[in-house]
Amino acid sequence: MISGGCAHKIEVDNLENGEIIRHKLLLIKGQIRHQTISTSVSATHATSKCTGQQTIALLVKSQSVEYKRKHSTGRLVQQQSQISRNGQFKLLTDLSQHVAESENQQLPLKLELKFCNIVQHLQIFYESVTLNQNSYxxxxxxxxxxxxxxxxxxxxxxxxxxxxxxxxxxxxxxxxxxxxxxxxxxxxxxxxxxxxxxxxxxxxxxxxxxxxxxxxxxxxxxxxxxxxxxxxxxxxxxxxxxxxxxxxxxxxxxxxxxxxxxxxxxxxxxxxxxxxxxxxxxxxxxxxxxxxxxxxxxxxxxxxxxxxxxxxxxxxxxxxxxxxxxxxxxxxxxxxxxxxxxxxxxxxxxxxxxxxxxxxxxxxxxxxxxxxxxxxxxxxxxxxxxxxxxxxxxxxxxxxxxxxxxxxxxxxxxxxxxxxxxxxHHKWFTYLNCNNGGAEKAEDKLIIYDAISNCVISKAVESHPLCLIEVRSVDNSLVKCWYEMQSDKDKNAIYKFQLPREAIEAIQKNHYLFVLTQTGLITRLCEG
Incomplete structure (x- = not known):
């Protein structure tokens, strides 16, 4: 974007327009870059319009209709951050200052980033989530x-x-x-x-x-x-x-x-x-x-x-x-x-x-x-x-x-x-998707290790495909090696995985297996 002949451009790296945020502190990271000036605007004219400032300003404004009705205008929160030598900026803002009128309401917030003569607008939604007593x-x-x-x-x-x-x-x-x-x-x-x-x-x-x-x-x-x-x-x-x-x-x-x-x-x-x-x-x-x-x-x-x-x-x-x-x-x-x-x-x-x-x-x-x-x-x-x-x-x-x-x-x-x-895949992290399924530990014998075939097997076919296998030290749980099961919508789910030689040798020498399924089931094998 060019504003008033300014050649700068604000790029936000970790936030998209319309993104939903459910944690109160939000870090905004980005870069200030120079962009090509159109032939209709001379480089000299564009440069003369730049202010030479070294800070970026963030203005956060509540866009809730209910909030504006009660408070006459949306609440404004403004802060600034220095621009690094290579044009990098980082801003940390507290979204909980914009309190939603009811629990679980998605409160629209307008972010306005200002640098030099450039203004960048983003809209996000801050959601205050109410968790029930069964949530993790x-x-x-x-x-x-x-x-x-x-x-x-x-x-x-x-x-x-x-x-x-x-x-x-x-x-x-x-x-x-x-x-x-x-x-x-x-x-x-x-x-x-x-x-x-x-x-x-x-x-x-x-x-x-x-x-x-x-x-x-x-x-x-x-x-x-x-x-x-x-x-x-x-x-x-x-x-x-x-x-x-x-x-x-x-x-x-x-x-x-x-x-x-x-x-x-x-x-x-x-x-x-x-x-x-x-x-x-x-x-x-x-x-x-x-x-x-x-x-x-x-x-x-x-x-x-x-x-x-x-x-x-x-x-x-x-x-x-x-x-x-x-x-x-x-x-x-x-x-x-x-x-x-x-x-x-x-x-x-x-x-x-x-x-x-x-x-x-x-x-x-x-x-x-x-x-x-x-x-x-x-x-x-x-x-x-x-x-x-x-x-x-x-x-x-x-x-x-x-x-x-x-x-x-x-x-x-x-x-x-x-x-x-x-x-x-951990159940303490899936609450945002209203998913309290999964378990911290797998049911007995649901996930097993077959020492004859050297395979980790999920016996819950169609429900608990394998996701990750780590080989950890018994002494300090240091991960020696790990294997990600590449199963997704375009590939068949994996319920049986044959361990490579390095893993087989490790579990014979004071290591154990940490196994995770796509549904969040966790079990530890070969500990004894």
Whole structure:
């Protein structure tokens, strides 16, 4: 589009006209490009009309007739973003500011993007979805001890941070699945953050490692009156009494991540089964409202290790802490949705880079890789989870040039294809299609492995075709290899799959099979 002789063009990369959005935070990404000027407009004249500005403005306006009738005009929300050196822009907006008049109503919103003398219009629909009690949802919790209840101000601020950042995580999952061609599927949040008062005292919490914290809190939730009989809920819980002894860290003059972690009590970053559990020691770097998100990611203020713990993968900045710890939330929540570990991407080495999803003009970040630790000996105690996962930092030297080219050519924060397939078919992600079918675990002997023919077989012919098979390590659920069943409307559904030699050899050496059907049935084979 040329307006007033301007040669610029606005291209939106991740949003189409008429698209329906069911998550409250929307990231809009795009490019400012130059386009060919028609012969009727001279290049000199077009250039003279350009303002030379380096920001793009977004105006969001409600188009609901009912809303306009009650409020005289549609509500306007405006914000701006800097344009990167290569013309890239990213805008994050809160669609929930435009409240629909009734539940499940598709509220039409007009997006107006302005740059230089160009105006680009898009119309989208924000749908506030009401979920019934049988829907699969994620419930945020703030865990407090009876002997140390926070003030109302502290409680309110921390719960607001939890709500905001889980909505951001919800948006991230939707963006990742959309970019892979699965549509804006994501999980649903049950309610705002709720307080859960544990029977444990602060001293008891501080004395436990994260594995024991996870198991004890999981069992408490399972046995609680409020949350115990809710099989359709998974929980994301934050421990309110996390404490850090910065004075001892400073006295030791050992500022390694391992030593910082030793002096951080009541902390966890662990997910699996029905619970993802985290500490609150890093909330000092988290935003409280949408307008602070970008600046928190970009915050280069050094971490004062005498006052605050650092988990930034050695970036040592407030922005690095926010990126790594929020990325960890995305990663550990992924485990509750049955994702294993991968060598690359969010479920591997890539979750530190979540900041680059929302920021532009990013410098190359050459961060240490991570190692996947083996299971703790008592990780299989009877409880509602399958197996907690453990991710630790490994300080190594990396190839800067390789990282430079990788981050220049594509965003380093991504889910690998096999993870996206699992999420797209997972019952916690199909609620948007009003489909509560499928099951987290397959019925006994519905999906089997025939050791004689080396085949995975779905015995539910015509109803549960195979979708994905992963070969995972028993020790840490690291995916060694995976196979996608290429069955769709144009091809015959697959109910029998013969394993390649590499998979057969792996399951004979401490690996198991993770099997997913097109209908969302999940089973694990060859574990024993």
């Amino acid at each position: 949802q994620l419930q945020p919790l703030y865990i407090v001890c009876g002997d140390r209840k926070p003030s109302k101000e502290e409680l309110h601020e921390n719960c607001e941070k939890i709500n905001l950042n889980l909505h951001l995580v919800q948006s991230i999952y939707a963006e990742q699945l959309r970019s892979a061609g699965f549509g804006r599927r994501t999980f649903a949040l049950h309610k705002g953050c709720q307080v859960f008062e544990t029977r444990q005292r602060c001293e008891q919490v501080w004395q436990q490692n994260e594995d024991n914290l996870w198991q004890n809190f999981a069992q408490e939730l399972l046995n609680s009156c409020a949350w115990g009989e809710k099989p359709n809920l998974k929980f994301v819980a934050f421990i309110g009494c996390t404490k850090y002894d910065g004075e001892k860290v400073a006295a030791s003059e050992d500022f390694s991540y391992a030593n910082i972690r030793r002096h951080l009590k009541g902390h966890a970053a662990l997910g699996g089964g029905g619970l993802a559990l985290f500490g609150t020691g890093y909330f000092y770097a988290w935003p409280k409202n949408v307008s602070e998100i970008s600046s928190c990611f970009s915050n280069i203020k050094p971490v004062d290790l005498t006052l605050f713990p650092d988990d930034s993968n050695y970036r040592r900045t407030h922005g690095g802490v926010y990126a790594t710890t929020l990325g960890s939330v995305v990663h550990e929540i992924g485990h509750t949705f049955d994702l294993g570990h991968t060598k690359d991407g969010v479920m591997g080495n890539g979750f530190d880079y979540i900041n680059q999803v929302f920021t532009t003009d990013n410098l190359t970040e050459c961060l240490p890789d991570r190692i996947i630790q083996q299971q703790a000996p008592n990780a299989n105690v009877a409880q509602p989870a399958n197996r907690p996962r453990f991710t630790q930092l490994k300080r190594t030297s990396n190839n800067f040039l390789q990282k430079y080219h990788e981050q220049k050519s594509s965003e380093p924060f991504y889910f690998t294809r096999n993870c996206l397939i699992i999420l797209a």
